[in-house]
Amino acid sequence: MGLVLKKVTSFPLYNIDIEFKEGINALYNNSDSRKLVDIIMRKDDSKGEINLPKEDIFLVEKNLNKEFTMPTVKAYLNFAFKYYNAVNKKLTELIEELGIEKDFLDKKFNILSSSEEKLVQFILAFALDTKVLILEEPFIYLDKHNEKKIIKYLDKLKDKIIIILTNNSNNIYNYTDMTTVLFEHKLLCQRESKELLEDIKYLRKYKLNIPDTVLFTSKARNKKIDLKIHKDIRDLIKDVYRHV
Amino acid sequence: MEDILVIKKLHYKDVLNDLNLSIKNNTINFISGSNNCGKTALFKILTREIKNFNGYVNDLNNISAIFYPDLPFVFDNILDEMKFVLDNYAIDVLLRDERLNNLPTKYGLNPKKKISSLNNFEKIKLSIMLEECKSTKVLLLDNILVDLNTVQIHELMQLLKSLKKKMAIVISSSNLDNVLYGDYLHIIDEKKVLFSDEVLKVLKHDSRLNKLGLDLPFIADLSLKLKYYDLTDSIETNMNRLVRKLWD
Numbered sequence: 001m002g003l004v005l006k007k008v009t010s011f012p013l014y015n016i017d018i019e020f021k022e023g024i025n026a027l028y029n030n031s032d033s034r035k036l037v038d039i040i041m042r043k044d045d046s047k048g049e050i051n052l053p054k055e056d057i058f059l060v061e062k063n064l065n066k067e068f069t070m071p072t073v074k075a076y077l078n079f080a081f082k083y084y085n086a087v088n089k090k091l092t093e094l095i096e097e098l099g100i101e102k103d104f105l106d107k108k109f110n111i112l113s114s115s116e117e118k119l120v121q122f123i124l125a126f127a128l129d130t131k132v133l134i135l136e137e138p139f140i141y142l143d144k145h146n147e148k149k150i151i152k153y154l155d156k157l158k159d160k161i162i163i164i165l166t167n168n169s170n171n172i173y174n175y176t177d178m179t180t181v182l183f184e185h186k187l188l189c190q191r192e193s194k195e196l197l198e199d200i201k202y203l204r205k206y207k208l209n210i211p212d213t214v215l216f217t218s219k220a221r222n223k224k225i226d227l228k229i230h231k232d233i234r235d236l237i238k239d240v241y242r243h244v
Numbered sequence: 245m246e247d248i249l250v251i252k253k254l255h256y257k258d259v260l261n262d263l264n265l266s267i268k269n270n271t272i273n274f275i276s277g278s279n280n281c282g283k284t285a286l287f288k289i290l291t292r293e294i295k296n297f298n299g300y301v302n303d304l305n306n307i308s309a310i311f312y313p314d315l316p317f318v319f320d321n322i323l324d325e326m327k328f329v330l331d332n333y334a335i336d337v338l339l340r341d342e343r344l345n346n347l348p349t350k351y352g353l354n355p356k357k358k359i360s361s362l363n364n365f366e367k368i369k370l371s372i373m374l375e376e377c378k379s380t381k382v383l384l385l386d387n388i389l390v391d392l393n394t395v396q397i398h399e400l401m402q403l404l405k406s407l408k409k410k411m412a413i414v415i416s417s418s419n420l421d422n423v424l425y426g427d428y429l430h431i432i433d434e435k436k437v438l439f440s441d442e443v444l445k446v447l448k449h450d451s452r453l454n455k456l457g458l459d460l461p462f463i464a465d466l467s468l469k470l471k472y473y474d475l476t477d478s479i480e481t482n483m484n485r486l487v488r489k490l491w492d
Binding site for chain 2: 063115116137141146167170209219223225236237240243
């Protein structure tokens, strides 16, 4: 059983029925979906049913909440484990698995860069090991190397419900299995990401961003060129080569 | 175009070493590099937030920075915030009135609006508008685009294109997604400037940039790789134009 919301209502959202299943889900980022996340996190009074308690859900917000200043990353994480009443996981193993250097835990907390703060949030989230993980625009401060490290780790968590809140269509297309879109305060669709992100007419109708490779292929097809849609640019180049 | 900002042999702890960089007036510049390459540290040096550095920086007056997501405001509404800045920077009375009357319209902001009711995008626009009020000469924008959608980025970059007539603008970013809006691109690696040139000239170093964890914007990447197969003759920045080049 996934994360199930039944007839959830909180102004302006009305009667939302959604199930987020295990795997990597995208939730198209707009004001309605942010409201939905607030409801799931019980930050917002709502009517209806949510099957999982908030203790089973962890939200990695866009920016790190620095209300608590700590001397080092390790001290912050230890404090956070106590705060969330969680068992201290083997941090060293976790950061090794994430491909982060060991001395990261000893870094001074108050001078972390935006990307380092993001990594602290990920370490905490992965260590807490909740059933549901909501990631709000998770890659905005990261370069591609760090982005790939995080995606590689998320791919191992397929038994968890991961919800990525983003409007980056390239990331949704490349990294997620299912996409949920709220529109005008209702559930618009819940479709396989690949199928949705290749449905250009639908994306245009609801003003959703089109992935670059999909848009390029569509423009070629308008010229009667029989290109296939490729996620990998190298495959796209081979296909273009065949058709020029 | 004259260099408005000149940095020579800049050294700061083990973050920056022997960094040389020139920024031309009236240009939009992107500074990029992998995470923790020293972009934000450089901005903090230029705004005197970090003082214990060695090296030469020409004139640190009239440099301002906006460090996203920290967007601090003093007053409740936009108009009071503008008045505060204009008075504090002793802007000439005529210019003051002109800016109070014209700038909110240019930035699509209602001067009577409460700042607490603004969304992120509006707060960013307000921060930049206040810099225009101050007559800033070099504006540093740290991570300013990370949280905007493509429509908002396009609108903001059009505003910055108009603003560059009055100043030099430097935008830091951990990716190259929006660098095609800029005139110059500077890449920091190994504590110093690795590449510093017009955007398209820097993007030609695609394999080196990829190694740093920087992917080129899709259409530039595609056209550059097609160029290796002799399918295009130059790096392209517009998708429609590339499609026409290939199949018309």
